[in-house]
Amino acid sequence: MSMLEELKEQIRTALPDLDMVIAWEQGFDAAHGTPLFIRTEADVDRLMVGPLSVQNPATYLPALVKAKGAGKIGVVAKGCDSRAIVELLQEKLISREQVVIFGFGCNGCVSQALLEGKIEEAGKYSAELTGVETDGRTVKAQVAGETLSFDFNDVTFEKCLTCEYPNTLIADHFVGDKVEVAPGCEKAPSLEEFEKLSQNEKLSFWQEQMRRCVRCYACRNACPMCVCRDHCIATTHDPQWISQENNAQENFMFQMIHTMHLAGRCVECGECERACPVNLPLMLLRRTMGEAVRNVFDYTTGTDPEVVPPLMTFKVEEENINERGW
Amino acid sequence: MERKFISHDDITAWLDGLAEDHVVLVPMKDGGSVSFRPYVQGRTPNLDRQAVPSPKDAVFPQNETLLKYRFEKDPEHLDRTRIQVKETLPTEKTVVVGARPCGTRGMLTFDRVYDCDKNQDLYYRTRKENTLHVTVACTRVESTCFCHDVGSGPADGEGSDVLLVPVASGYVAEPITERGEALLAASQFKAAGDREAEAEAVKAATVAKLPEAHDYSDSAEKLMARFDDMEFWEEQSAKCISCGACTYLCPTCYCFNITDDTTGLTGRRLRSWDNCMSFQFTLEGSGHNPRPTKAHRLKNRVGHKFAYYPMLHANAIACCGCGRCIKSCPAGVDIRAIVKAAQNYTPKKEEGGDES
Numbered sequence: 270m271s272m273l274e275e276l277k278e279q280i281r282t283a284l285p286d287l288d289m290v291i292a293w294e295q296g297f298d299a300a301h302g303t304p305l306f307i308r309t310e311a312d313v314d315r316l317m318v319g320p321l322s323v324q325n326p327a328t329y330l331p332a333l334v335k336a337k338g339a340g341k342i343g344v345v346a347k348g349c350d351s352r353a354i355v356e357l358l359q360e361k362l363i364s365r366e367q368v369v370i371f372g373f374g375c376n377g378c379v380s381q382a383l384l385e386g387k388i389e390e391a392g393k394y395s396a397e398l399t400g401v402e403t404d405g406r407t408v409k410a411q412v413a414g415e416t417l418s419f420d421f422n423d424v425t426f427e428k429c430l431t432c433e434y435p436n437t438l439i440a441d442h443f444v445g446d447k448v449e450v451a452p453g454c455e456k457a458p459s460l461e462e463f464e465k466l467s468q469n470e471k472l473s474f475w476q477e478q479m480r481r482c483v484r485c486y487a488c489r490n491a492c493p494m495c496v497c498r499d500h501c502i503a504t505t506h507d508p509q510w511i512s513q514e515n516n517a518q519e520n521f522m523f524q525m526i527h528t529m530h531l532a533g534r535c536v537e538c539g540e541c542e543r544a545c546p547v548n549l550p551l552m553l554l555r556r557t558m559g560e561a562v563r564n565v566f567d568y569t570t571g572t573d574p575e576v577v578p579p580l581m582t583f584k585v586e587e588e589n590i591n592e593r594g595w
Numbered sequence: 596m597e598r599k600f601i602s603h604d605d606i607t608a609w610l611d612g613l614a615e616d617h618v619v620l621v622p623m624k625d626g627g628s629v630s631f632r633p634y635v636q637g638r639t640p641n642l643d644r645q646a647v648p649s650p651k652d653a654v655f656p657q658n659e660t661l662l663k664y665r666f667e668k669d670p671e672h673l674d675r676t677r678i679q680v681k682e683t684l685p686t687e688k689t690v691v692v693g694a695r696p697c698g699t700r701g702m703l704t705f706d707r708v709y710d711c712d713k714n715q716d717l718y719y720r721t722r723k724e725n726t727l728h729v730t731v732a733c734t735r736v737e738s739t740c741f742c743h744d745v746g747s748g749p750a751d752g753e754g755s756d757v758l759l760v761p762v763a764s765g766y767v768a769e770p771i772t773e774r775g776e777a778l779l780a781a782s783q784f785k786a787a788g789d790r791e792a793e794a795e796a797v798k799a800a801t802v803a804k805l806p807e808a809h810d811y812s813d814s815a816e817k818l819m820a821r822f823d824d825m826e827f828w829e830e831q832s833a834k835c836i837s838c839g840a841c842t843y844l845c846p847t848c849y850c851f852n853i854t855d856d857t858t859g860l861t862g863r864r865l866r867s868w869d870n871c872m873s874f875q876f877t878l879e880g881s882g883h884n885p886r887p888t889k890a891h892r893l894k895n896r897v898g899h900k901f902a903y904y905p906m907l908h909a910n911a912i913a914c915c916g917c918g919r920c921i922k923s924c925p926a927g928v929d930i931r932a933i934v935k936a937a938q939n940y941t942p943k944k945e946e947g948g949d950e951s
Binding site: 298301302304305306328329382394396397413485486487490491500509512513516543546547548 | 626630647837838840854856873927929
């Protein structure tokens with residue numbers, strides 16, 4: 270039985286005890302995936318798991334488990350998605366009894382933005398992309414009736430290149446074999462490039478980038494850890510904390526608030542950057558903060574549900590913070 | 596009005612001239628994206644694709660200062676404060692070059708609300724009068740395109756002043772309005788000659804690529820029939836993450852918010868785009884919110900475009916079919932699929948029945 274068929278079988282068996290199972294199906298064309306909320310057996314047939322299963326289903330969990338009369342929610346989770354689930358558990362935003370996790374080994378996802386970039390490089394019009402297939406090494410894209418081939422590593426998300434957790438970390442059901450692949454690189458190439466810049470160049474870089482932010486808050490709402498939802502300080506009117514003015518300075522202010530609120534919480538699932546309609550390189554902010562947290566607290570977010578996140582507790586003497594030595 | 600021709604090589608020279616006395620907004624490669632930006636001499640605009648954000652910023656900017664104010668204390672009577680208010684009407688003349696027919700036509704949605712017998716929005720009206728639209732006809736059909744479903748087409752000149760039709764070595768320029776015709780007096784525009792026929796062939800070839808048009812004419816009636824069916828809307832909105840990518844990129848969304856930015860004794864009153872997907876959009880002062888969930892809010896967005904607006908404005912659908920909301924939705928919400936689900940709705944069978 271194929272991995273997909275096996276997963277469908279597991280979902281069918283578990284479904285009677287669940288409100289729904291969150292997974293993916295094909296989106297508006299063969300080049301896009303979209304979240305699927307499986308409520309009936311008939312829905313199970315629409316399940317799609319693969320390189321286009323990009324959305325992080327954990328984003329929906331806090332609201333769903335809080336809903337009136339909520340029962341158990343099933344969720345199919347990639348490794349990175351499962352880190353978000355673990356972090357939500359650590360922060361007690363969901364409880365383990367409320368979720369049933371279907372796991373698998375993930376071979377990486379295809380980034381629509383990078384794929385479109387490659388298609389443009391090949392002299393084609395990316396908007397005519399109608400289909401994507403991959404065997405995990407090569408990606409074949411159908412563009413206006415032609416098939417273009419790309420190296421998987423060239424069109425996968427940087428988070429997949431650096432992924433250390435391709436297998437769902439905690440799962441009630443696991444389908445197929447575990448993926449045993451070492452990360453393609455240790456550090457995200459874009460971060461390495463960014464870190465070479467001087468402080469002033471970094472500022473200019475962000476001023477240039479933030480100009481085009483449309484403040485649609487897709488980055489915030491796609492984020493599994495942005496749980497303030499309707500009460501985010503970026504959009505409350507009373508009090509109104511930040512100006513509605515749309516310019517580089519105010520946009521950067523919002524993005525920095527987002528970054529700070531994710532300190533020690535962000536699992537680097539990349540949803541903010543993927544969701545951004547104008548392709549802001551938001552993962553540079555997330556990874557920089559992630560590295561700072563790892564260095565200061567020897568802590569990697571969302572890997573162990575039993576651990577209390579370092580910023581949700583305190584130590585009288587932090588090991589890596591020199592508080593009194595001066 | 597006479598059609599003209601401009602070669603690819605002459606585009607930047609023409610834009611240089613235009614930019615001398617206009618703000619010229621063109622689609623520019625901007626990071627990993629294409630946005631409308633003021634034309635800068637020497638930089639080639641991306642006229643061969645749809646920009647990610649819509650061109651509406653020219654007539655309805657994301658932010659505009661409505662007025663500036665200053666509080667003044669009376670030194671003789673410190674309990675008295677006077678306010679000086681200065682309105683700030685836009686004065687710049689703008690030309691948008693390189694929007695697509697869908698986006699340009701989409702902006703006509705605003706007229707029925709902000710420039711009609713009942714309402715005259717001075718800011719909108721001034722910008723509209725100061726803005727010209729040089730639109731590029733489409734030669735490609737994307738999987739998110741549905742302009743022809745909502746009464747338009749890939750070479751629709753409605754709302755434009757000039758329509759540029761791509762031909763082999765440049766564009767055939769069709770003047771739509773007199774102001775558009777005046778733009779074509781620039782020296783870079785030559786007689787179109789045989790290229791007129793080529794342009795017509797290009798238009799026909801694009802139309803031939805369109806899938807069969809979907810009929811949305813009963814969408815108002817069918818959506819109103821689902822108005823109180825929250826189960827339907829919960830199902831349709833399940834994957835929506837309630838962000839504003841759809842509304843902020845939409846050429847026809849026209850809701851705004853007004854906030855005051857005060858620093859010390861001076862400040863500005865800002866008008867900025869609002870977003871009906873946001874919880875705050877209908878949050879009342881009492882704390883009550885008539886649209887408390889994303890299901891209520893998505894119902895409003897779809898309903899407004901395909902039911903409430905058409906019912907108020909002679910069946911005009913407030914959607915231009917540009918597909919931005921579909922293409923840029925992080926969760927893959929497809930407005931076409933939602934309207935179609937309402938159009939094709941059949942009641943679910945009772946529990947225990949055959950679900951298929």
